[in-house]
Amino acid sequence: MSSKHVEEVDRVAIRFSGDSGDGMQLTGTKFTETTALAGNDLSTFPDFPAEIRAPAGTLAGVSGFQVHFASSDIRTPADAPDVLVALNPAALRANVGDLRPKGMLIVNSDAFVERNLKLAGYDADPLPPLRDRFQLIEVPLTRLNREALKDLNISQREADRSKNFFALGLMYWLYHRDTKPTLEWIDAKFSGDVREANRRVLLAGHAYGETAEIFPTSYVVPAAKIEPGRYRNITGNQALAWGIVAAGVQMNRPIFLGAYPITPASDILHELARYRHFGVKTFQAEDEIAAIGAAVGASYAGQLGICTTSGPGFVLKQEALNLAVMVELPLVVVDVQRAGPSTGMPTKVEQGDLLLALYGRNSDSPVVVLAPATPGDCFTIMLEAFRLAVKYMTPVVVLSDGFLANSAEPWRIPEVASLPRTEVKYAPPGAGPYKPYLRDPETLARSWAIPGTPGLEHRVGGLEKEDESGNISYSPTNHEKMVRLRAEKVARAVQDVPALEPFGASKGDLLVIGWGSTHGAITTAVDEARNAGLDVASIHLRHLNPLPANLPDVLSRFRRFLVPELNLGHLSLLLRGRYLVDAKSLTKVQGQPFKVSEIRAAIEAVLRGEDPMQTAAKETRS
Amino acid sequence: MSADAVAPALARKDFVSDQDVRWCPGCGDYSILANVQKVMPELGVLRENVVFVSGIGCSSRFPYYMNTYGFHTIHGRAPSFATGIKASRPELSVWVVTGDGDGLSIGGNHLLHTIRRNVDLQILLFNNRIYGLTKGQYSPTSRLGAKSKSTPTGSLDHPIDPLSFALGAGATFVARTVDVDAKHLQEILHRAHAHKGTAFVEILQNCPVYNDNEWGEIEDRATRAEAALVLEHGKPLVFGPKGARRGIRIERGIPSIVSLGDDEDAVAKGVVVHDERYETPAYAFALASLQRPAFPLPVGVFRAVEKPSYDAQLASAVDEAIAKRGPGDLAALLQSGDTWTVGS
Numbered sequence: 008m009s010s011k012h013v014e015e016v017d018r019v020a021i022r023f024s025g026d027s028g029d030g031m032q033l034t035g036t037k038f039t040e041t042t043a044l045a046g047n048d049l050s051t052f053p054d055f056p057a058e059i060r061a062p063a064g065t066l067a068g069v070s071g072f073q074v075h076f077a078s079s080d081i082r083t084p085a086d087a088p089d090v091l092v093a094l095n096p097a098a099l100r101a102n103v104g105d106l107r108p109k110g111m112l113i114v115n116s117d118a119f120v121e122r123n124l125k126l127a128g129y130d131a132d133p134l135p136p137l138r139d140r141f142q143l144i145e146v147p148l149t150r151l152n153r154e155a156l157k158d159l160n161i162s163q164r165e166a167d168r169s170k171n172f173f174a175l176g177l178m179y180w181l182y183h184r185d186t187k188p189t190l191e192w193i194d195a196k197f198s199g200d201v202r203e204a205n206r207r208v209l210l211a212g213h214a215y216g217e218t219a220e221i222f223p224t225s226y227v228v229p230a231a232k233i234e235p236g237r238y239r240n241i242t243g244n245q246a247l248a249w250g251i252v253a254a255g256v257q258m259n260r261p262i263f264l265g266a267y268p269i270t271p272a273s274d275i276l277h278e279l280a281r282y283r284h285f286g287v288k289t290f291q292a293e294d295e296i297a298a299i300g301a302a303v304g305a306s307y308a309g310q311l312g313i314c315t316t317s318g319p320g321f322v323l324k325q326e327a328l329n330l331a332v333m334v335e336l337p338l339v340v341v342d343v344q345r346a347g348p349s350t351g352m353p354t355k356v357e358q359g360d361l362l363l364a365l366y367g368r369n370s371d372s373p374v375v376v377l378a379p380a381t382p383g384d385c386f387t388i389m390l391e392a393f394r395l396a397v398k399y400m401t402p403v404v405v406l407s408d409g410f411l412a413n414s415a416e417p418w419r420i421p422e423v424a425s426l427p428r429t430e431v432k433y434a435p436p437g438a439g440p441y442k443p444y445l446r447d448p449e450t451l452a453r454s455w456a457i458p459g460t461p462g463l464e465h466r467v468g469g470l471e472k473e474d475e476s477g478n479i480s481y482s483p484t485n486h487e488k489m490v491r492l493r494a495e496k497v498a499r500a501v502q503d504v505p506a507l508e509p510f511g512a513s514k515g516d517l518l519v520i521g522w523g524s525t526h527g528a529i530t531t532a533v534d535e536a537r538n539a540g541l542d543v544a545s546i547h548l549r550h551l552n553p554l555p556a557n558l559p560d561v562l563s564r565f566r567r568f569l570v571p572e573l574n575l576g577h578l579s580l581l582l583r584g585r586y587l588v589d590a591k592s593l594t595k596v597q598g599q600p601f602k603v604s605e606i607r608a609a610i611e612a613v614l615r616g617e618d619p620m621q622t623a624a625k626e627t628r629s
Numbered sequence: 630m631s632a633d634a635v636a637p638a639l640a641r642k643d644f645v646s647d648q649d650v651r652w653c654p655g656c657g658d659y660s661i662l663a664n665v666q667k668v669m670p671e672l673g674v675l676r677e678n679v680v681f682v683s684g685i686g687c688s689s690r691f692p693y694y695m696n697t698y699g700f701h702t703i704h705g706r707a708p709s710f711a712t713g714i715k716a717s718r719p720e721l722s723v724w725v726v727t728g729d730g731d732g733l734s735i736g737g738n739h740l741l742h743t744i745r746r747n748v749d750l751q752i753l754l755f756n757n758r759i760y761g762l763t764k765g766q767y768s769p770t771s772r773l774g775a776k777s778k779s780t781p782t783g784s785l786d787h788p789i790d791p792l793s794f795a796l797g798a799g800a801t802f803v804a805r806t807v808d809v810d811a812k813h814l815q816e817i818l819h820r821a822h823a824h825k826g827t828a829f830v831e832i833l834q835n836c837p838v839y840n841d842n843e844w845g846e847i848e849d850r851a852t853r854a855e856a857a858l859v860l861e862h863g864k865p866l867v868f869g870p871k872g873a874r875r876g877i878r879i880e881r882g883i884p885s886i887v888s889l890g891d892d893e894d895a896v897a898k899g900v901v902v903h904d905e906r907y908e909t910p911a912y913a914f915a916l917a918s919l920q921r922p923a924f925p926l927p928v929g930v931f932r933a934v935e936k937p938s939y940d941a942q943l944a945s946a947v948d949e950a951i952a953k954r955g956p957g958d959l960a961a962l963l964q965s966g967d968t969w970t971v972g973s
Contacts, residue, residue, distance in 0.1 A: 044969050188967065239968045249962065256959045263717045265709075283950035285957030288943055290716060293742035297709035300702070300739070304682075304713025307700055308721070312713065330703050420968065423960045440647070458698040458714070458721050461677045466646070466693050468701025469685075478648065479693065 012224045013183075018077035019228055020085035021178065023171075024102045025094030026063050027056055027070040030171040035072025036415075037175060037192065041184045043240045043417050046230030047076040050527065051415045052084035052600065057270060057353040064126035069101040078229040082381075082527035084414065086602035091141075092174055094118060094148070096127035103137065112141040113177070115170070117149035144221055148173055155211040161200050169201075169208045176212025183227050186213055234419060241418040243382040243411035243524075244271070247315075247341065248278035250389025252285050255311055258393060258429045261286040263305030265298035265314045270353040271409045272343040275315040295320035299327040299340065306336040307467075309433060309457035311393055313339040317409075318347045318360050322367070328402055329368040332493065334467040335444075335453050337396035337403075339389070344408040346598040355598025356410035358523050361577035364404040365552055371490050373497035375403040376551040380526035382411055383418040388549065394429045399500050400452040406551070408573070410600045411524040431455075437462040443477040451496035501553040507561050511537050511544035514564035517614055519545040520590065522578055525571055525601055532606035543610050548578070554585075562588055569593060569613045571606050593619045639670040646696040652687060657808035657834035661755065662694055664811055668818045669697075674722045681724045682711040684731040687762045688755040688834075691726040705736025708743035711750050712939075719940040722822070725752040729770040730760045733789055737769075744798040746939040747826040751818075754791055754831050755808075759840035777839075792917040792931060795829040796910045802828040803913060803931040808835060809848050813859075813928065820930055826938045833928075847926055856921065860929030862905050865895040866916075868925045876900030877924070879915050884924065905933040 021038070025031045032053055039051050052073040061068030075085040087107040093099040095118040106112060119132060137143055152170040153163065172189075179186050186209055193205045216222055241249075255262040266276040266289065280289045288305075292298035299314045306312035316324065321342040331338045344360045346352035364376045375395050379388040385407060392403040434441070434454040441463040444453050456463040465477060473480035474488055509518065511533050521529040526547050533545040546561060548554065562568070562582075568590040570579040576592040583590050593609040595601060608626060609619035644666040652658045669679065679697035683689035685704035692699030702710045707725050715723045732740050732754045743750065759777065760766040767777040767784045770791065774783040795803050802824040806817040814832070821828035833844040846856035858868040858877065866877035867889065874889040878899045887898055896902060907913070913932040920926065 040967055044967060046969065046971065233971055235971050237964070237968055237970050239963075239966065252957070252962065253959055256957065261717065263713065265713060282957060282962075283947045284954040285959075285962075286947060286951075287957075288717060288947065290712070290943075292709065293738055296706055297712070297739050297742065300706045300709025301713030301716065303702075304700075304710035304715075305717040306713075307710070308680075308714045308718040310717040326703050327706065327709075334700075420963045423963070458680050458718065459678055461675070464677060464697050464699075466648075466695075466699035466701065468692070468699075469703060470701065 013227055014224050015227045017079060020073060020075040020088045021090040022071055022073040022088035022102060023092045024069060024071040024098035027068045028060050029094050031070045031072050034171045034175050035074055037189050038178060039074050039415055040240055041188050042076045044188055047228055048081050048231040048233055049074060049076040049417060050081055050084045053413045055354055064095055064097055064123050066097050066101050069098050071102060076228055078231050082531050083603055086604050096123045096129055100127045106141060110141055113144045115148035116145035117147050152208055155207050156204050159200050159204055161204055169204045172205050173208040173212035176209040177216045180213045180216030181222060181225050236419040238417045238419055240415050241382055242413055242415045243385045243407055244274040245278060246382055246385035247389055248275045250386040251313060252282050253426060254390050254393040255285060257426055258431050260431050261310045263310045263312050264289045265292050265301035267292050267295045267298045267320060269317045269320045271345055271412045272315045272317045295323035296327060299324040303327055303331050303338055306338050315341040317343045317345050321360060325368045329372050330469050331402045332372045332374060333469050335400045337400055339392045339396055339403050341405045341407060343412045344406060352598045356408050356573060356600055357596060358408060358573040364406055371494060373494050375401055375497055375500050378406040378523040378549060378551055380547050380549060382414055382416045390427055395500055395503060397431055399450055399496055401497055406523060408524050433457050434463055436460050441465050442475045443467060444472060445475050451499055498553050501556050504550045504553060504555045506557045507546045507555045509544040509546050509561060515544055516542035517567045517569060518565035519569045521571055522548040522551060528601040528603050528606055529571060531603045535607055536610045541614060559586055562586055567613055569609055571601055591619055641666045644669040644696050646694050648693045650694050653838050655837035660808045661832055664814045668815050672822050679722045680714055681726060682707045683726045684736055686728040686731045688726055688728040689731060705731050706739055708739040712743055712748050715748055715750055715940045716943055719944050723750050725750055727754050729756045729758060730768045733769045733791060741798045744795055744800045744827045744829060747801055747936050749826055749938040749940050751821045751828045755834040756791055756831050757834045757836040757840055758843050759836050761836050761839055765839035790917055791831045796914050796917060800829045801826040801936050802933050805831045805928045807833045807847055807928060826936055856925055858925040858927040860903050860927050862903055865900040865902050867895050882915055884915055884919060905930050
């Protein structure tokens with residue numbers, strides 16, 4: 008290791024940025040995996056354009072990956088990176104505004120030529136004025152990379168494609184990371200000259216850090232003290248897919264996934280398509296409607312039907328979802344929310360589908376709605392979703408989002424024996440007319456009578472049916488009874504919703520209320536505010552319908568309420584409507600997660616008696 | 630396969646549900662229902678393994694009247710629900726009942742892809758060339774110029790032929806039959822059920838309220854010989870009453886009519902011998918282009934070829950994965966890839 012000065016730091020956030028063809032997501036992922044193996048706590052934020060290859064060198068094509076790692080507990084990818092690696096002027100321009108003052112700025116100086124500057128919209132070389140604001144380190148990365156590969160039989164174009172691994176090697180040296188896991192990955196993934204090229208540049212980058220006189224110091228981030236156990240890195244989408252597989256195993260029933268490709272949910276389909284040996288059947292349908300239709304069909308046939316989608320697809324599914332409400336079949340629908348309306352910004356995060364999930368169908372059409380709080384929670388929530396769907400014979404909507412989907416965190420691998428098991432019971436064969444809408448007195452769930460069961464032949468459909476018999480009925484009083492029964496059944500799922508335990512304090516001045524992927528930023532902001540002496544606590548809703556039974560009691564123990572959301576105020580509308588509380592909204596719709604500082608500022612504003620949105624607007628202007 | 634297991638002796642009445650049938654008096658659906666109920670016990674399928682799936686429309690009320698499993702779904706989407714049922718439970722006998730509006734307008738996309746995948750379903754499309762349940766608007770099979778409530782001066786839409794559509798989607802089994810022709814209808818239902826893969830059956834059906842007599846010349850025994858061409862595998866394409874016997878020739882894909890004497894050898898005169906099993910759908914497509922009044926309307930099996938069905942392939946893919954990798958091990962999955970241990 009280096010003979011130079013080594014400094015120990017508690018936490019670092021690095022952002023890798025470059026063209027979407029530069030391999031920034033891969034670079035970030037490899038750094039993350041190596042960092043996880045080093046025992047740090049971490050959180051990542053991949054941020055990339057929807058275009059697969061936007062014009063090279065332009066701002067539209069910039070792809071970034073931020074990784075925050077620490078020797079202590081962290082919950083967000085960090086507001087501002089400490090280190091920015093920019094492989095071209097466009098990447099610099101798109102990201103330098105986020106770099107913390109005096110942060111480290113590493114650029115590929117070879118890329119700062121007139122053509123690239125022009126593409127990025129710079130009239131002059133932007134680097135000289137940055138020297139005072141940041142620790143600017145200029146590395147002739149393209150040349151060094153080509154130099155390392157000059158005797159290999161590969162084209163210059165191929166050689167240039169590996170320069171992200173030179174940058175990765177350099178960062179491995181700077182933060183004392185082991186190159187071995189990545190070298191092993193390269194060996195397994197590539198062959199021939201490409202393998203050799205990637206190996207060489209990774210090591211060349213590492214050696215450059217060691218020998219070149221450009222880094223006076225290297226850094227060590229000691230392992231974090233985290234709960235003992237076996238860990239792995241996991242993204243929200245991967246955890247969600249594994250949660251689906253686990254639900255099939257724990258309920259001893261085959262999974263049937265109907266899906267249509269859509270960003271940012273497609274990875275769940277890709278992942279599940281690999282698990283046929285678990286009895287998982289995946290069906291890539293002709294459209295979003297057919298995807299849910301097939302899933303409902305599978306549920307009707309006694310399987311665990313599920314479909315995965317994002318906002319525009321979730322809209323198309325509402326009619327079939329409403330049928331599932333009417334025929335009272337178990338079904339899970341995952342909406343990995345993205346910025347809208349319409350096509351919006353497909354790769355960017357938003358929480359704009361809450362009211363759609365709750366109220367987006369014709370007439371009164373209640374479903375259970377859940378939202379995971381962290382990438383790892385995506386696993387747990389899927390077991391929960393299927394359990395509730397089967398127990399209450401109801402569709403369950405799971406609201407993930409584009410941030411949870413792609414961001415990673417270390418995840419303590421659960422013991423399979425510790426996972427909940429749910430016994431699935433079908434209606435037993437019978438004689439005499441079967442009554443499909445006879446209900447369990449406790450849950451109000453009807454029984455699940457599946458084709459192939461003698462004596463239970465019956466018909467279901469979207470027409471209103473008579474209570475118990477299920478015959479078509481236009482009786483006014485029967486209709487009212489059925490509408491109320493369907494609502495009451497979903498409301499009764501509250502008995503399976505755990506009580507809320509506020510974070511920070513059980514009573515006080517201000518309660519911050521969140522749901523979904525904002526958990527990390529909210530909890531961190533509340534933690535910081537409490538350390539600064541402010542009287543604030545938070546709750547995070549994983550169950551949006553039904554809401555936890557003790558929510559009114561928790562609300563009664565606080566004076567003020569702040570609801571941060573990545574939409575224009577869905578949850579706050581709900582809380583105001585249902586509990587008559589003066590919930591103040593902090594809303595953000597930039598396709599980006601909350602920064603801790605934004606929530607912190609809103610907490611302080613509410614405690615001063617100000618409107619958090621006006622405070623936020625003032626800060627944006629200044 | 631339990632769907633083909635020996636069924637206890639059942640009769641037509643065992644397939645009649647306790648629901649009151651609520652189609653209009655004189656509706657062609659009554660005859661179709663009676664014939665389907667008649668055929669069911671002859672198929673050797675356990676009643677509990679039969680599922681009828683429908684969309685929305687008059688025809689889609691069908692499942693309520695069958696004493697089997699039934700699922701009345703949403704407009705146009707029945708093939709999707711049926712695909713989910715069949716793909717997850719291949720042992721079931723799954724029937725889709727749809728209409729010209731449900732299947733070819735709002736549900737055209739699902740019909741196309743279900744046929745393309747060759748899911749082992751029987752799809753019965755009742756074609757009455759009108760929207761009945763919404764009280765008389767023109768449908769995608771209505772003739773150009775058809776006057777309806779929504780086209781008081783005549784439809785501007787060029788109609789689609791259901792069988793040409795199915796053939797274009799790669800259908801492995803395509804047939805046409807008539808609501809009131811009990812014998813022919815029953816025969817086609819038997820053939821459709823025996824086919825492995827999507828069996829697409831167009832049933833010409835009369836709507837006495839909004840489009841009466843649309844198929845009158847085919848339904849009426851007096852004119853049927855003149856208006857219909859009955860297809861029989863291995864037999865020449867001959868139609869017409871005694872004294873006006875004619876045959877169909879197809880040259881360079883173009884059909885034409887040749888006159889035949891009552892005892893004349895049709896084949897010698899160049900009349901095509903019907904073959905359901907051509908690999909290419911071009912022949913069946915040429916048959917589907919035969920429309921009234923220029924040609925007789927063919928009824929019978931246009932095409933019947935073998936191709937692996939989606940559901941069977943999916944089931945064997947699961948079996949093969951288990952044979953190759955062993956049954957899924959959740960603990961091993963969660964531990965796969967890079968992991969590390971944090972000590973206490």
